[in-house]
Amino acid sequence: xxxxxxxxxxxxxxxxxxxxxxxxxxxxxxxxxxxxxxxxxxxxxxxxxxxxxxxxxxxxxxxxxxxxxxxxxxxxxxxxxxxxxxxxxxxxxxxxxxxxxxxxxxxxxxxxxxxxxxxxxxxxxxxxxxxxxxxxxxxxxxxxxxxxxxxxxxxxxxxxxxxxxxxxxxxxxxxxxxxxxxxxxxxxxxxxxxxxxxxxxxxxxxxxxxxxxxxxxxxxxxxxxxxxxxxxxxxxxxxxxxxxxxxxxxxxxxxxxxxxxxxxxxxxxxxxxxxxxxxxxxxxxxxxxxxxxxxxxxxxxxxxxxxxxxxxxxxxxxxxxxxxxxxxxxxxxxxxxxxxxxxxxxxxxxxxxxxxxxxxxxxxxxxx
Amino acid sequence: xxxxxxxxxxxxxxxxxxxxxxxxxxxxxxxxxxxxxxxxxxxxxxxxxxxxxxxxxxxxxxxxxxxxxxxxxxxxxxxxxxxxxxxxxxxxxxxxxxxxxxxxxxxxxxxxxxxxxxxxxxxxxxxxxxxxxxxxxxxxxxxxxxxxxxxxxxxxxxxxxxxxxxxxxxxxxxxxxxxxxxxxxxxxxxxxxxxxxxxxxxxxxxxxxxxxxxxxxxxxxxxxxxxxxxxxxxxxxxxxxxxxxxxxxxxxxxxxxxxxxxxxxxxxxxxxxxxxxxxxxxxxxxxxxxxxxxxxxxxxxxxxxxxxxxxxxxxxxxxxxxxxxxxxxxxxxxxxxxxxxxxxxxxxxxxxxxxxxxxxxxxxxxxx
Numbered sequence: 001x002x003x004x005x006x007x008x009x010x011x012x013x014x015x016x017x018x019x020x021x022x023x024x025x026x027x028x029x030x031x032x033x034x035x036x037x038x039x040x041x042x043x044x045x046x047x048x049x050x051x052x053x054x055x056x057x058x059x060x061x062x063x064x065x066x067x068x069x070x071x072x073x074x075x076x077x078x079x080x081x082x083x084x085x086x087x088x089x090x091x092x093x094x095x096x097x098x099x100x101x102x103x104x105x106x107x108x109x110x111x112x113x114x115x116x117x118x119x120x121x122x123x124x125x126x127x128x129x130x131x132x133x134x135x136x137x138x139x140x141x142x143x144x145x146x147x148x149x150x151x152x153x154x155x156x157x158x159x160x161x162x163x164x165x166x167x168x169x170x171x172x173x174x175x176x177x178x179x180x181x182x183x184x185x186x187x188x189x190x191x192x193x194x195x196x197x198x199x200x201x202x203x204x205x206x207x208x209x210x211x212x213x214x215x216x217x218x219x220x221x222x223x224x225x226x227x228x229x230x231x232x233x234x235x236x237x238x239x240x241x242x243x244x245x246x247x248x249x250x251x252x253x254x255x256x257x258x259x260x261x262x263x264x265x266x267x268x269x270x271x272x273x274x275x276x277x278x279x280x281x282x283x284x285x286x287x288x289x290x291x292x293x294x295x296x297x298x299x300x301x302x303x304x305x306x307x308x309x310x311x312x313x314x315x316x317x318x319x320x321x322x323x324x325x326x327x328x329x330x331x332x333x334x335x336x337x338x339x340x341x342x343x344x345x346x347x348x349x350x351x352x353x354x355x356x357x358x359x360x361x362x363x364x365x366x367x368x
Numbered sequence: 369x370x371x372x373x374x375x376x377x378x379x380x381x382x383x384x385x386x387x388x389x390x391x392x393x394x395x396x397x398x399x400x401x402x403x404x405x406x407x408x409x410x411x412x413x414x415x416x417x418x419x420x421x422x423x424x425x426x427x428x429x430x431x432x433x434x435x436x437x438x439x440x441x442x443x444x445x446x447x448x449x450x451x452x453x454x455x456x457x458x459x460x461x462x463x464x465x466x467x468x469x470x471x472x473x474x475x476x477x478x479x480x481x482x483x484x485x486x487x488x489x490x491x492x493x494x495x496x497x498x499x500x501x502x503x504x505x506x507x508x509x510x511x512x513x514x515x516x517x518x519x520x521x522x523x524x525x526x527x528x529x530x531x532x533x534x535x536x537x538x539x540x541x542x543x544x545x546x547x548x549x550x551x552x553x554x555x556x557x558x559x560x561x562x563x564x565x566x567x568x569x570x571x572x573x574x575x576x577x578x579x580x581x582x583x584x585x586x587x588x589x590x591x592x593x594x595x596x597x598x599x600x601x602x603x604x605x606x607x608x609x610x611x612x613x614x615x616x617x618x619x620x621x622x623x624x625x626x627x628x629x630x631x632x633x634x635x636x637x638x639x640x641x642x643x644x645x646x647x648x649x650x651x652x653x654x655x656x657x658x659x660x661x662x663x664x665x666x667x668x669x670x671x672x673x674x675x676x677x678x679x680x681x682x683x684x685x686x687x688x689x690x691x692x693x694x695x696x697x698x699x700x701x702x703x704x705x706x707x708x709x710x711x712x713x714x715x716x717x718x719x720x721x722x723x724x725x726x727x728x729x730x731x732x733x734x735x736x
Contacts, residue, residue, distance in 0.1 A: 053567040081449035082660040083399070111447030112482050131549075139622075155681035158369030169617050179614055181607040202602040211684035229597060229604045230553070234570040236597045239549040240604075243611075245678075246547055249537050253670045254507075254661045259706040260677055277673065292450040293484050293622045305645065309628055309707050313523035316579035322523040335407040346489045 002101065007348060007364055008163040008340035014052050017351070020360045023054060025062040026069035027091065035093035038124040041131070043341045046332025049189040050125045052343070056350035057092065059358075060268050067091055067121055073098055076118075076256075080110045084255050085117045086339035089280055092123030092144070096283055099127045100142065103285040107138050116255035119279035122146065122266050127180030127329070133287050134176050137296050141286030142166045143247040148261045150184045150244060153223035153237040156211025158225045159261045162187060163247035168326070172300035174307045178326030182232035183244040184226045191217050191226070204231035231241075250284040257282030375716060375732055376708035377575045382420050383408040385719070388728045389423060393430040394437035395459065403461035406492040409499070414700025418493045420711070424718035426459065427726075428636050431473045435459055435489055441466055444486075444624075448478045451699045452623050453485045457648055460512070464651055468497045471653040475506050478511040479660035484623035487647035490514065490634050495548030495697070498536035501655050502544050505664050509613040509654030510534045515638065516629045518552045518612060518705065519593035519616030521605040524579025531615035536694070538658075540668035542675045546694030551612040552594045559585050559594070572599035601622060618652040625650030 015036045022032035035058075043051030061067045071090025075083050083102055087095035097280045099117045108115025123129075126142045133140025146161030162182040169177045194201045195217035209223030210213040222225070229240030252259035255278075262273045263281045290296050307324050315321030336342075343351075348364070355362035383404045390400035403426075411419030429435045439458025445449050451470055455463035467485045474481025491497075494510045501508025514529030530550040537545045554573045561568045563585035576582040577591030588594070596608030620627035625646040632640060632649060658664050675692050683689030704710075711719075716732070723730035 033678060047720070077661060079660040080477075082479030083654060084661045089618075109448075110478055111450030114480050114656060133376065139618075151684070152678060152681055152690045154687035155678075155683050156684040157682045159678060159681055159690075165611075167614055169621070177613065177617070179610040180611055181604075183607075185604050186602075204603050207684065211682070229607055231603060234552050234554075235572050235599060235603075236608075239551075242547040242549055243533075245545065245693060246535055248669070249545070249674065250507075253537070253674060254658070256662055256666075259670070259674055267474060277670065288450060288482060288620070289447065292447040293445060293452045294624055298624075299621060302627070303617070303646065306617065306621060306627055309528060310520060310523075313520055313527055314525045314579070316519070316522050316524040316575065319522035322520045322527075322609075324703055325606070325613060 002025055008342045011040050026359045031094040034097045038093045038128050041128050042125045044333045044336050047125050047330035053347045057267050059354050070207050081106050081112050082114045087120035095120040100285045105286040107287035107289045115285045116256035117283040118257035121339045126164040126166035126308035130166050134168055134170050139288045143251050143284040145248045145251045145263050145282050147252040147263050147265045149226055153241045160244045163244045169303055171303040183229050183240050185229050191220050252282035279328045305312045376710045378708050380409050392726045399462040401460055402465045406461045406496050409496050410493045412701045412704050413697035421715045425635050427722050434650050449474050449480050450482045456489030457487050460489040463488040464491035468653045475655035475657045480656045483653045485651040486623035486625035494532040494534035498534050498671050502536055502538050503656055507656045511652040513616045513619040513631050515631050515633045517594050530614045531612045536669055537583045539671040542672045551597050551608055553597050559588050589691040620650030620730050623650045
């Protein structure tokens with residue numbers, strides 16, 4: 001594969017491939033469309049770690065029968081503005097959008113809707129879900145617990161996932177504010193990059209298997225852990241830990257899923273937790289009708305003003321100045337929508353492997 | 369005042385004094401009771417900065433006519449699970465509990481209730497509100513925006529408050545998990561302590577008026593700013609900024625209050641912002657009925673298990689091991705409930721000044 005680093009792919013081409021792969025393993029067409037939309041949105045928005053790069057893992061789980069391709073979603077409990085959903089061990093990429101839709105429907109009826117989900121699997125980027133809510137003039141929330149990799153403050157074991165929180169607010173003329181953050185100080189993907197590039201990591205990201213701070217990726221990977229947002233006690237590590245705990249409880253305890261260190265792993269290679277305390281992993285979705293609080297256009301005008309005011313913050317020396325949450329992802333989306341999605345060699349090799357095993361064609365076309 | 373550092377006061381005595389002060393300045397008895405309950409809860413839980421130490425400021429604002437002692441709360445907009453409340457410029461200590469009660473009532477009817485509040489003032493500790501929800505088997509949320517003191521990432525101006533987030537979850541036999549955190553890396557009170565004790569601060573807390581990191585309290589106080597949770601870009605400062613923005617928007621934009629740098633100041637000494645974009649400051653309350661999601665006792669049993677599991681986390685070297693959010697405050701409450709609340713000399717001087725000006729007796733009894 002010469003010049004492999006230069007290969008970029010049109011998002012439509014990748015999305016079609018993703019959809020065909022899911023269909024091949026028994027996922028109904030409408031569900032495969034949903035799942036491919038979640039994954040490709042991640043690639044378009046520049047979050048390479050959560051998009052098509054993960055297709056091989058989903059593929060492996062489906063092939064091994066660890067994920068149910070035809071889940072029957074069940075509402076276990078319900079009131080006008082809340083519900084608990086059992087995802088029947090389906091793809092999080094399918095269960096997530098459907099549970100999120102239930103939250104949005106409730107919000108349109110009674111002002112807000114909140115749905116906790118058990119018996120589900122990894123749902124892609126948390127930011128995908130509030131983006132759907134924006135289309136309906138709703139403020140959307142999404143959270144999920146994930147496989148353990150983060151140590152709580154003063155602990156030296158992996159006990160929590162990177163447990164993200166996402167929420168978005170629409171502007172009128174300005175683009176929306178889109179918040180999507182992991183509650184760990186850094187993403188595990190960044191540790192992997194440091195390892196690949198043989199570089200040290202910034203202080204405060206990780207501890208090793210003796211519970212001591214480390215700047216070496218290998219030391220974290222071999223039995224260490226990520227630290228929660230804030231890092232140590234002096235700089236608010238207890239706050240990142242508390243936020244991660246909040247996400248864990250709302251997603252997994254409230255729904256009856258596996259919480260904390262018992263969340264099942266995302267890959268076939270990782271071992272299963274020693275104990276099961278519920279079903280699958282958990283998500284938590286929220287939607288609030290802006291109109292239930294304030295006139296929609298008035299809200300959006302104020303958001304425009306908020307954005308313009310914060311953009312005008314005096315810039316700290318050596319920086320380009322304050323940006324608005326969602327700016328980097330929106331810029332990536334513009335560029336990649338026009339120029340295509342660049343994929344790294346290991347990802348392309350994975351996709352070719354899927355193609356070989358499934359018989360679904362995948363061609364290396366030089367897009368630019 | 370000899371041995372002034374040793375003076376402790378029974379909480380009932382202090383609470384009665386607070387109540388009388390509010391009544392003296394025209395606050396109706398039931399409201400004065402509410403307000404005194406919020407303040408004394410803070411002192412009991414060891415959060416000295418937000419309790420009776422602030423009475424002199426509330427007293428000053430009431431005396432200057434800057435706060436309405438007899439507010440008529442108005443619901444501006446409402447659906448079954450959401451509402452916007454105008455606090456009529458009352459004490460946040462009164463508007464807060466009443467708006468929180470509206471959220472709780474809605475939760476008991478339709479599963480969840482969410483109330484955004486404008487035209488209000490500082491509401492004490494955010495953790496007070498979810499504690500009320502616990503009494504009714506609800507998961508309570510509270511947020512508020514506050515006077516600007518935090519710089520957004522890559523900015524060098526005060527643009528946001530310390531904007532706290534609180535939420536609590538009940539256990540069955542275990543005490544509840546109570547999360548209450550400011551979205552800044554440290555509280556301004558800690559900068560003041562560093563100044564008083566003539567000590568340097570940890571790196572990452574503050575910048576000076578040139579936008580550069582400083583460890584000197586004076587440099588922060590004279591035109592610098594606190595940093596958001598995470599501190600710099602490498603350690604997730606954009607995440608703390610985004611969380612603070614979220615609190616600001618839910619509390620103030622959604623309700624029609626003053627957001628960001630335009631939130632009015634808490635003390636008479638601070639100057640008013642250059643622009644008004646709404647009414648007062650804003651709060652945001654939420655309540656979710658556990659029963660709407662899962663059987664209440666099952667939830668509480670799982671929370672007990674969660675707590676016990678996290679307490680057993682292997683301790684990092686040099687630490688006493690992982691604690692549960694709310695542990696330190698609960699311990700303070702036990703001790704102070706028995707032994708009384710210790711007050712520092714400057715606080716006692718303030719209370720004696722209030723006593724002198726209002727004629728309400730305040731006696732220095734050595735409680736132990």
